[in-house]
Amino acid sequence: MKLLLDEDISHRIVGRIVEHFPNSVHVLLAAEKPKTDCVIFEYARLYDFVIVTFDEDFYDIQLLKGFPPKIVWLRFGNSASRTVVSKLIDNKESIYRSLLDSEVGIIEIY
Numbered sequence: 001m002k003l004l005l006d007e008d009i010s011h012r013i014v015g016r017i018v019e020h021f022p023n024s025v026h027v028l029l030a031a032e033k034p035k036t037d038c039v040i041f042e043y044a045r046l047y048d049f050v051i052v053t054f055d056e057d058f059y060d061i062q063l064l065k066g067f068p069p070k071i072v073w074l075r076f077g078n079s080a081s082r083t084v085v086s087k088l089i090d091n092k093e094s095i096y097r098s099l100l101d102s103e104v105g106i107i108e109i110y
Helices: 011-017 037-046 057-065 081-090 092-100
Strands: 003-005 050-053 071-074 106-109
Touching: 003 011, 003 037, 011 081, 037 050, 037 057, 057 071, 071 081, 081 092, 092 106
Parallel strands: 003 050, 050 071, 071 106
Antiparallel strands: none
């Protein structure tokens, strides 16, 4: 599973999670550099990414368009990079399990 980190998450996190989530990238470092939430959503769909975000807008887009892409919604508020890294790694198994479930489009991490 490869993650696409949204703009509101530090690009420095990629290097710290890539061992756990291979081929993950930050949206600003993606080849086509999508800019709007809708374009990011379609980019993730096209290139088989899971979006990681603090942004509620992706939830709303998924309600309208369905999934894929699936979303990891970080619900603990903007936090230090080390907190984001820790939460993603600590929840790695539940993320993988939930994202393999065809009925689940979003996983929320608190």
